[in-house]
Amino acid sequence: MTESLIKIENLSQTLGKTQVLKSVSSSVGQGEVIGILGLNGAGKTSLCEALLGFRPATSGSVTLFGTSVDALPGSSKLAIGYVPQKEELLTHLTAEQNLKLFANFYPHWDWLFVEQLAEKWQVPLAKKVNTLSEGQRQKLSIITALGHHPRLLVLDEPVASLDPLARRQFISTLIDEMTATNCTVLFSSHIVSDLERIASRVWILKAGKLIIDETLDTLQERVARINRASLFEHQPVLHEFNDGSLLVVTEKPVSALPLEQLFVEIHQ
Numbered sequence: 558m559t560e561s562l563i564k565i566e567n568l569s570q571t572l573g574k575t576q577v578l579k580s581v582s583s584s585v586g587q588g589e590v591i592g593i594l595g596l597n598g599a600g601k602t603s604l605c606e607a608l609l610g611f612r613p614a615t616s617g618s619v620t621l622f623g624t625s626v627d628a629l630p631g632s633s634k635l636a637i638g639y640v641p642q643k644e645e646l647l648t649h650l651t652a653e654q655n656l657k658l659f660a661n662f663y664p665h666w667d668w669l670f671v672e673q674l675a676e677k678w679q680v681p682l683a684k685k686v687n688t689l690s691e692g693q694r695q696k697l698s699i700i701t702a703l704g705h706h707p708r709l710l711v712l713d714e715p716v717a718s719l720d721p722l723a724r725r726q727f728i729s730t731l732i733d734e735m736t737a738t739n740c741t742v743l744f745s746s747h748i749v750s751d752l753e754r755i756a757s758r759v760w761i762l763k764a765g766k767l768i769i770d771e772t773l774d775t776l777q778e779r780v781a782r783i784n785r786a787s788l789f790e791h792q793p794v795l796h797e798f799n800d801g802s803l804l805v806v807t808e809k810p811v812s813a814l815p816l817e818q819l820f821v822e823i824h825q
């Protein structure tokens with residue numbers, strides 16, 4: 558079995574008085590695309606940031622590329638592309654100056670690819686960032702993360718400000734990039750249809766807990782809500798609803814709930 562690119566073990570994090578992550582465990586292999594879903598405040602950003610080592614875990618651990626995230630060498634950091642929920646561009650510089658700053662850090666920066674993306678996505682490179690629209694800034698932030706062809710790409714709601722055409726272009730670029738480089742992608746979004754187009758696996762967070770960690774195929778074909786009386790011995794329960802019914806993976810295909818409906822139901 559190939560080594561996990563990301564390994565998360567019993568990761569918990571408390572910020573102030575809030576426990577924002579509760580004993581999260583999972584592992585992700587090279588080339589997997591994880592779609593992260595959760596209500597506002599569920600812990601998606603906290604998880605992305607903890608995975609990248611931006612905030613130390615209160616307990617538990619994260620391993621990236623086989624090394625503890627707390628001791629990650631520079632070469633591994635350079636293999637990561639990150640699009641934060643709120644872009645962190647230098648607003649008094651032009652879009653092009655921002656790209657040049659990023660390019661300085663990355664030996665494998667691909668200017669041809671970056672310029673093609675900027676043209677296709679209509680990001681005006683000569684304009685100062687503080688004069689760009691929110692969507693244009695978001696596109697620029699995505700380009701800075703893709704420009705060095707990362708092995709691991711973490712995208713925290715990258716499409717929130719994008720119009721439908723831009724979202725479609727972004728998803729298609731992401732698919733091309735994944736095909737060309739077999740990069741691993743973690744992608745949080747509230748737009749379930751986008752996640753369904755690219756995710757191989759789905760994580761659903763609820764109040765800091767990872768309650769669902771299943772392949773998209775399993776979720777779409779074999780996840781069903783059953784009564785407790787129908788539960789087989791040793792059948793793992795994904796979620797228990799308020800009325801006592803249970804969400805389980807069935808052995809044979811069932812007419813599973815559409816992902817969006819499943820998401821809504823487990824939060825009611």
Ligand SMILES: Nc1ncnc2c1ncn2[C@@H]1O[C@H](COP(=O)(O)OP(=O)(O)OP(=O)(O)O)[C@@H](O)[C@H]1O
Nearest residue numbers: 572573575577595596597598599600601602603604
């Ligand atoms: N610096 C902080 N100090 C204290 N609590 C925090 C801090 N940052 C986030 N939180 C809390 O952590 C919880 C998870 O927040 P997080 O931003 O990870 O959620 P999210 O799923 O990304 O939400 P959204 O969909 O709104 O972006 C929330 O209850 C939030 O109030």
